[in-house]
Amino acid sequence: MLQFILRRISISMVVLLMGSALMFFATINSGDPLADLRESRSENREQLIQARIDNMNLDMPWWQRYLSWLSGASKCLVLSCDLGQASNGANINTMLVNAAGASLRLVSISVVLAIIIGITLGVLSAIRQYSGFDYAITFLAFLFFSLPVFWAAVLLKDFGAIRFNNWIADPALSTTAMAVVALIFALLVASVLGGDIRRQALTFLVTGAVVFGAVFAFDQVGWWRRPALGLPLILVGALLALAFFLTLTVGLSQRKIVVAGLVTVAAGLVAYFVTAPIMVDPSGWLVIVGLLAATVVVSGAIGWFFGGFERKLSMFVTIGTGVAFGFLVFMDRLLRNWGAFLETKPRPISTIGSGIPEFEGTFWAEIFDWGVQLILPTIVLTLISIAGYSRYTRASMLETINQDYIRTARSKGLSDRVVYTKHALRNALIPITTIVAFDFASLLGGAVITESIFGWRGLGAMFRAGLDAVDPGPVMAYYLVAGGAAVIMNMLADIAYAFLDPRIRR
Incomplete structure (x- = not known):
């Protein structure tokens, strides 16, 4: 397995090298980087031209410029990148860090949501084949898959931002x-x-x-401006989460695991009151992560204590239920601060930008500032990816449940829940891992259009600015991230193959 991964990494590095040379050559021959300065009537025009020549090394042959860039980019292998300067003298390393933070935040959330929702819809469509639900999901999948990105983004800006902001003023x-x-x-x-x-x-x-x-x-x-879940809804949500995890594992047949789940809900109720003073205004994400870790430890301990001979399944159920309870408490506190955020920003969802510049507020207000700008571009990228995931998952699931070993499992008297979750789903996910790997890299490319429409200063804006200025520096920085993401995701896909199907390890 290690030899296989090393061989794949070597091949991927050769592909990246050849692609970088082609990208560099195409960029520098796409126009004149000095065109705007040649037409300038500024008194210091010659000095500006010379400064740009020095910044971009235009006095060197193209292959020397490429080797100079390659030398600096190769240092990224030891986490010491030197990507040079842009045409305006800006440090490309700094530009890349700022741009990648915005783009990866957007793309990562979109991929996670698309995987969860798309695979869930695909599995349900396969189980309910040729039902009304299956036809509806098929119709929506083809609709979303055919949506032009720019058109969907413009519609969302109108309905999801402009009209919503008008409505929330007096909902x-x-x-x-x-x-x-x-x-x-x-x-x-x-x-x-x-x-x-x-x-x-x-x-x-x-x-x-x-x-x-x-x-x-x-x-x-008036819940729309002063929302909250409240303890009753939190308890209902936690019990629904418990029912979900029981359905995935043992159902109601194992009384000890059911009791463990109910004890976890009771422990969450006690923790709700104990942590209330901390959750009013946490000092930072470290506190939230610490509470999450404590939730996992306590929930796991409850599952281990009550699990008996099924401790592993019991811990899975209790940890899942405990994390769901904690998430609902987090969302309750977040929603309670929505009204205060509206007073700070009466029109909460902006059509341009990824947040309010130099915004200062409470921990919850900063989350709203960080999150509301993600909603619209995330929806655009997620809808397009959901379509592919749902169709591929449906096809893979249908192929799997018609295999002989699935018929054997059913002939043994196993329930549909066990057949679908333990036998069919795991094998059906093997081809989906390839789609996940390529989708992450392709979304980085698709984010160029989305970021342009929503005014995000991410990798897309940096890539477009580099092309407009005929500056290979920002373009190659974008290629480095997109190409690196493709290589890394393919390596993760190979590892996921071995995890899902042990035969691949040999």
Whole structure:
């Protein structure tokens, strides 16, 4: 396995080297880097031209300029990059760090959301093959896959930013809007849960009534500007999380694991009151990470103590339930500070930029400033990726559940839950790992358009500025990140193959 990975790394390095030479040559021959200065009537025009020549090494042959860049870029292997200067004299290392931080934040969140949502929808579509839910997901997948990025981004800027900011100033929902929201949720839940016509109709009516009542109550109390989950909703959410993890593992057959999950919820209830003073305004993310680590340790200990002979499964259930409880508490505190953030920024979602420059506020207000600008570009990139993940997962899952070993598992009397989660899903995920690897790198390329529309100063803006100035420095810095991401993600895909299918290790 190690020899295979080293061989793949060597081949990838050769590909990166050849690609970098082609990219460098194409960039420097795409125009005249001194064109704007040649047309200038400034008195110090000659000095400006000479300064740019010195910054970009234009007095050297192209291959010497490339070797000079390659020499500095090769130092990245020892974490000491020297990518030179841009045409304006700016340090490209600093430019790359600032730009990569914005772009990787956007792309990473988009990939994670697309993987979770896309694979979930694909699995459900395969299980409910040729149902109304399957047809609906298929239609939406093809719709999202066909969406032009720039058009979807412009629509989101209009509806998700401009119109939302107008609405949040004095939020109110009409009865028709409430009914539409309830109808959408009712159709979704009834389709996912499935069953016969009677069961689906009952699920539709109950879900619609509950959602309509909840939205009506929220509208009456002004929840849109002063939101909160509250302890009752946190407990309900934690119990639903417990039910989810039990469904994935043992169901209700193992009473000890069920008790362990309920004890975890009770421990979370106690921790809610104990940590309340800390959560009012934490001093930083280190506190949140510390509380998360404590949650994992305590939840795992509960699972180990009550698990009996199934300690591993019990710890999985209790840790998952504990983390879900902690996430709900975190979201409750975050939502309680939404009103204060609106007072600081009455129009919360900007159409341009990744945050308010030099914004200062509480820990929760800084999260809102950091997060609300991510919503729209993240939605654009996520929707496009979800389409591919859902279709590939559906096809892979259908192929897997028709294999002989799946029929053997069913003939043994195993439940559908065990067959799908333990036998089918793991093998169906093997081809998906390749898509994940390439999707991360391709999203970096797609983010160029998205960042341009939303005014993010990320890798896309740096890449475009380098092309406009016929400056290979920023362009090659972008290539270094995108190409490096492709190599690293492919290596991770190879390792994931070996984890999902032990036969590959040999």
